[in-house]
Amino acid sequence: MELFLLSIVNGLIQGGFFALFAVGLVLIFGVMGVVNFAHGELVMVGAFTIWLLHAQYGLGYIPAIMVAIILVTIIGLLMERFLFRPTRSDPLAGLICSIGVLFILQVAATLVGGDGPSKQVPPPFEGTLVLFEFLRIPYQRVFSLLISVTALGTLWFFLTRSKFGWALRAVAQDREAASLQGINSNRISIIAIGVGAALAGLAGGLVAPLTNINPHMGHNVIITAFIVTIVGGVGSLLGAVLAAVLYAMLHTFMTVYFGGTIATICGLILMVVVLIVKPSGIMGVRVSE
Amino acid sequence: MNKKNILTVQNVVWAAILLAALLATPHFLKFYHQDLLIYLTINVLVVCSYRLVTLTGEWSLIHAVMMGVGAYTASLLFIHFGLDMWFTLPFAGGAAALIAALLCFPLLRMTQFYFLIGSFAAGEAIRLTWIEFVGVFGGTGGLRGVEAPILWGIDFIDPIPYYYLSLFIVSVCLFILYRIENSRVGLTLHAIHWKAPLAESVGVNAWRYRALAFIVGSFFVGLAGGLKVHYLGSVSPNQMGIGFMVFILIWVIVGGYNKFYGPIIGVIVLTVFDESIRTFEVLRPAIYGAVLILSVLFLPLGLESIPGRLRSWFGVGSTPHEPPLTDQ
Structure with a gap:
C-alpha cells in the first residue's frame, strides 16, 4: 500500500517531466510536420548546462536553468531556420537532418564533459517533504x-x-488555409520550435539533479517521447499530457515490480497496439484523407 | 525493360576488370583493413536489401534489428547445436524473414510517419528482449564464441578466404536483388511508391507487395547478420541498435536511393571517408552528422546523381531529376 502510494506520487512527478518534452515534440510535429529525432539531445544539452554551470562553476540553480532554456531555444531556432525550413517539402529530409544534429550535439557534450563516467548534480533543494509517516x-x-x-x-x-x-x-x-488568413507560417514555425525547445531545455534542467547525466541520455528520452506522443494522439497536446502521466504511472509500477527493461518493452508494445487499434491516439480525432 | 544484349565485348571487359580489382584488393591491404573490407562487403548487402524495403516508399527503422535477428539465430545455432556457417546462414535469413512476416500484420497497416515510428518501436522491443533475457541472449554483453567454418582445409577465420567467401555470397544476393527489382514485382513496387491509388485501382494488392518487399529485404539482411557474426565472433544488442540503423540510413541517403547502385556507392565512399577521419576519434560522429546534413540539403539525390548533374551542367545528356521509373 505504501509502495503503491509512493509509486503514484513518483509517477505523477515523472509524468510532469515526460509531458514537458513530449509536448514540445508534438508542437514541432504538429506545426512543421517534422519528427525531431534530436529532441532527446535537446533535453541532454539542458541537463549538461546545469552540470557545467551549477555543479562545476557554482552558478545558482535557477539562473543555470535560465541559461539552459535560452541555449536550447537558440539551438532549436537554428535548426528551424537552417534545416527544417529548407526541407519543408520533404518530411523525411527534416528527420534525417535532425539525426545529424543528434550526432553533433552528442559530440559537443562529450567534448565539454569529457569521456568519463556519468555526471551527477547534487540536488540544490535539500530536505524532504513529509506528508505522512510513510510518504516522503x-x-x-x-x-x-x-x-x-x-x-x-x-x-x-x-x-x-x-x-x-x-x-x-x-x-x-x-498550413495553407492559415496562410490565406494572413498568418505568417514561418513566424509560427519559429514560435513552435522555440517553445518546444525551451520546454526541452527546462525538462533537462529539472531532471539534471535527479538522474545520471551523459551524452547518450537522450536515447531513452526520445523513446519515451515517441511512446507518449503516439499513445496520446499525434496532434493532441492534451492527449500528450494525459498519456505522459499514464505512461509514467505504468512505467513506475512496472519498474517497481518487474524492472526497467520490461517496463520499456511494455511501453513499446502498448505503442504498437495503439498504432494498430486507434492510430489517432487516446485523444486524437480521426482525419479523413 | 530493355532487352538489350548485355554480353557485349565492352561489358565483359569491364566486368573482368572489376572482378580482378575486387579479388586483388585484400592483397594490398594491412590486416586491419582486410577486416574492414569484409564488413564493407557485408554492409553492401545490408544497404541493398534495405533499398528493396524502401522501394515502396516506406522507410523502416527495424532493418538493423533484423540483421541482429539473423546474427543471433546463427550464433544460437552454432553455440547450441554446433552447426557450421553453411547451415546457419539460411536459418539466419529465414528467422529474420519469419519475424518480418509476423510483423507485417501490425506494421504494414501503417504508412509514412506511423510506419517509421511503429517499426522503430517494434525493433526496440526486440532489442530490449535480447538485453532482458540474459539466459538465452546473453544480456548487454551478447553472445560470443561463434567461429568461422573450415572447408577443404581452408580455415575461413583468415581474412582473405573469408573475404572471397563473403564476396561470393554477397554477389549472388545482389544479383537476386537486382533481378527482383527489374522484374514485374519490382516494377509493381515502384508503381506502389509513386501511384499507390492508381496501382490499387488496376488490381494490385499493395499490402501484399509491401509485405513481400519487407520480408525479402529482411531475409537478405538476416543473412548478412549471420555472415557478419561468423567472422566477428560475437553479437551484442548495442551493435544492432538504432545507432547502426542510422548508419544504414546515412549510407543509403548519401549514396542516393533512386538507383540500384546508389547505396553501394554511398557505403563504399563513406567507409573510406570514415577511415580517413579515424584520427579525429571523438569528433567522428559529428563529422558524420555534418556530412549527412550537408548532403540532404545540397545533394538530395545522393552521390549517384553527380554525373547526371555534371552532364546537364555542360548541356549534354538528360536532366538529373528524371523520375526513377524511366531508367527501367
Missing part, C-alpha cells in the same frame, strides 16, 4: 512537479487564450 518526497521532486505543472499551464493558456496561440493551432490544422 524530496523537495527537489516537489519543485520539479510544481515547475512542470506551471509551465504546462502557461503553455495551455498561451495556446487557447492568445492570438499567437490561435494562429499556431491554425497552422497546425491547415
Whole structure:
C-alpha cells in the first residue's frame, strides 16, 4: 500500500517531466510536420548546462536553468531556420537532418564533459517533504512537479487564450488555409520550435539533479517521447499530457515490480497496439484523407 | 525493360576488370583493413536489401534489428547445436524473414510517419528482449564464441578466404536483388511508391507487395547478420541498435536511393571517408552528422546523381531529376 502510494506520487512527478518534452515534440510535429529525432539531445544539452554551470562553476540553480532554456531555444531556432525550413517539402529530409544534429550535439557534450563516467548534480533543494509517516518526497521532486505543472499551464493558456496561440493551432490544422488568413507560417514555425525547445531545455534542467547525466541520455528520452506522443494522439497536446502521466504511472509500477527493461518493452508494445487499434491516439480525432 | 544484349565485348571487359580489382584488393591491404573490407562487403548487402524495403516508399527503422535477428539465430545455432556457417546462414535469413512476416500484420497497416515510428518501436522491443533475457541472449554483453567454418582445409577465420567467401555470397544476393527489382514485382513496387491509388485501382494488392518487399529485404539482411557474426565472433544488442540503423540510413541517403547502385556507392565512399577521419576519434560522429546534413540539403539525390548533374551542367545528356521509373 505504501509502495503503491509512493509509486503514484513518483509517477505523477515523472509524468510532469515526460509531458514537458513530449509536448514540445508534438508542437514541432504538429506545426512543421517534422519528427525531431534530436529532441532527446535537446533535453541532454539542458541537463549538461546545469552540470557545467551549477555543479562545476557554482552558478545558482535557477539562473543555470535560465541559461539552459535560452541555449536550447537558440539551438532549436537554428535548426528551424537552417534545416527544417529548407526541407519543408520533404518530411523525411527534416528527420534525417535532425539525426545529424543528434550526432553533433552528442559530440559537443562529450567534448565539454569529457569521456568519463556519468555526471551527477547534487540536488540544490535539500530536505524532504513529509506528508505522512510513510510518504516522503524530496523537495527537489516537489519543485520539479510544481515547475512542470506551471509551465504546462502557461503553455495551455498561451495556446487557447492568445492570438499567437490561435494562429499556431491554425497552422497546425491547415498550413495553407492559415496562410490565406494572413498568418505568417514561418513566424509560427519559429514560435513552435522555440517553445518546444525551451520546454526541452527546462525538462533537462529539472531532471539534471535527479538522474545520471551523459551524452547518450537522450536515447531513452526520445523513446519515451515517441511512446507518449503516439499513445496520446499525434496532434493532441492534451492527449500528450494525459498519456505522459499514464505512461509514467505504468512505467513506475512496472519498474517497481518487474524492472526497467520490461517496463520499456511494455511501453513499446502498448505503442504498437495503439498504432494498430486507434492510430489517432487516446485523444486524437480521426482525419479523413 | 530493355532487352538489350548485355554480353557485349565492352561489358565483359569491364566486368573482368572489376572482378580482378575486387579479388586483388585484400592483397594490398594491412590486416586491419582486410577486416574492414569484409564488413564493407557485408554492409553492401545490408544497404541493398534495405533499398528493396524502401522501394515502396516506406522507410523502416527495424532493418538493423533484423540483421541482429539473423546474427543471433546463427550464433544460437552454432553455440547450441554446433552447426557450421553453411547451415546457419539460411536459418539466419529465414528467422529474420519469419519475424518480418509476423510483423507485417501490425506494421504494414501503417504508412509514412506511423510506419517509421511503429517499426522503430517494434525493433526496440526486440532489442530490449535480447538485453532482458540474459539466459538465452546473453544480456548487454551478447553472445560470443561463434567461429568461422573450415572447408577443404581452408580455415575461413583468415581474412582473405573469408573475404572471397563473403564476396561470393554477397554477389549472388545482389544479383537476386537486382533481378527482383527489374522484374514485374519490382516494377509493381515502384508503381506502389509513386501511384499507390492508381496501382490499387488496376488490381494490385499493395499490402501484399509491401509485405513481400519487407520480408525479402529482411531475409537478405538476416543473412548478412549471420555472415557478419561468423567472422566477428560475437553479437551484442548495442551493435544492432538504432545507432547502426542510422548508419544504414546515412549510407543509403548519401549514396542516393533512386538507383540500384546508389547505396553501394554511398557505403563504399563513406567507409573510406570514415577511415580517413579515424584520427579525429571523438569528433567522428559529428563529422558524420555534418556530412549527412550537408548532403540532404545540397545533394538530395545522393552521390549517384553527380554525373547526371555534371552532364546537364555542360548541356549534354538528360536532366538529373528524371523520375526513377524511366531508367527501367
